[in-house]
Amino acid sequence: MSVNALEVRSLTKVIGKKRIVDDVSFSVHKGEIFGLLGPNGAGKTTIIRMIVSLIKRTNGAVIVNGNNLDEQFKETMSEIGAIVENPEFYKYMSGYKNLKHYANMAIKEVSDERIKEVARLVKLEDAIHQKVKTYSLGMRQRLGVAQALLHNPSLLILDEPTNGLDPQGIREFRDYLHSLAREGISVLVSSHLLSEMQLMCDRFAIIEKGRLIHISSMKETMEEDQAAEVVFEVSDSKKAADVLKNQVAASKIKVISEEQFSVYVERTGISTINKLLISNDIDVYGISRVTATLEDRFLEITNKEAVREA
Template identity: 90%
Template sequence: MAANALEVRSLTKVIGRKKIVDDVSFSVHKGEIFGLLGPNGAGKTTIIRMIVSLIKRTDGAVMVNGNNLDGQFKETMSEIGAIVENPEFYKYMSGYKNLKHYANMAIKDVSDERIKEVARLVKLEDAIHQKVKTYSLGMRQRLGVAQALLHNPSLLILDEPTNGLDPQGIREFRDYLHSLAREGISVLVSSHLLSEMQLMCDRFAIIEKGKLIHISSMNETMDEAEAAEVVFEVSNSKKAVELLKGQAAAANVKVITDDQFSVSVEKSAVSTINKLLIVNDIDVYGISRVTATLEDRFLEITNKEVKEA
């Protein structure tokens, strides 16, 4: 058995003289949610379109469960379920009839029981016989996932799946993807909504101008922040800020209130600042670290890439 559900090797797309995707490689482990992050136009959708063979690759290889897409096309594609952009359905037909229509086109046999099963999985069993034109956007997205799951794939690929969903719909969709991952289905999802991806993904890659510039687990990335904002609760915040302004280890020192100030420091410098405050007769009542967001890390990583370039 292959260790990875998906392996992308040196994926490249050239149109004219322009490289839209430039030598991108990554893997998706079995049972994990892997995110492709990047601004609009970074190349995320092009990567996904190449993976599912909607457009040709200029170079590179795609492996699904150890099988090469080029050498075993039908077998490999049968392991993939995908939604690229918005799912489209016949609105005058019911959700069930739409799924039945797609089931008739599937390579694998899809039973009526399987249609009912995926309807339950996406929590549409009570509305599956209603016409799609009566569905909310969130319900249509879930019907799209049901369609992608009909043939029981091991890999689900979703391109900007939360576009247009309200906060409740986004949360329900995220919880649903987590339940799929717990059942062993691997998920590749692309998005530019960083706050949502932080809650959704186990690992992620950042795509910038067609290149992969960072890849890691979500936990590792949050822990790798170069400097964290730390809030000190003290007896005299103005005196403390004046004292710290001359310290090389402390950056962006600012008064919040009369008894609170914040400073950007590495973890190892927190105790040094605490001792310095106490030695200078400033009482310290509390120290708290402001947790970095994925947006903070994304900007830190992409800005660093720009400077190095």
């Protein structure tokens, strides 16, 4: 049985009488990108700060590659590379000199060859000797990842890493994280940008008001056999709608044009509707299921949670 790259057990943070983080537990598998989703103020950054020991935990344990952070602090922290909020560098120095500065402070010895290697990994080898003040925001973010990877950690933790990046920079950063995961590095990333996390993560957890309310794989979430809008292209949409009114609630049927209508139905009901239309001499030219986005699923999950609490 393989050991998880990260296990967070009953993580809790209480300040005064307020529970900022409430009994949160999850794990990150080796070589996967795991996302913490939630609105600003949900507790994502507090969770990350506790994992990397920037703030004290009220309760709970952090396990990295089977090692308890409280029992083997130096060894465990040496397995973690992190960017919490925006990476900061000396702008009057080159990217290389900044990395050299951080290398000198590392617990593990970092060779000049390793600095060159991480510069290549983040695709900064052509600009590594330029001053950081000449770097774009995306380049500074990649330099931050290089700094986090200097000591060759097995777990990379990133808090809102795409903040301020343009679409091209976000895509490049996402592709880079995927390449790291393919090399076996595990990534924990927090964000409130749901569309981006949908493309980036293997699994995710939703944090709301300091509590974990949902956890699943991205693939399972997006492929669930839940009811969805399905668009049919037919010879006569009005006739089709009349036929279906005896089988499907009228409120779930919407005529779009003379040859298109949509119906809100579960996946298993699509073939039944298709057979019904054909048996009533209605030609079916096309069927397309409107795929739900992560934003749709996020709102559905959080709305259910709100109803449960009411």
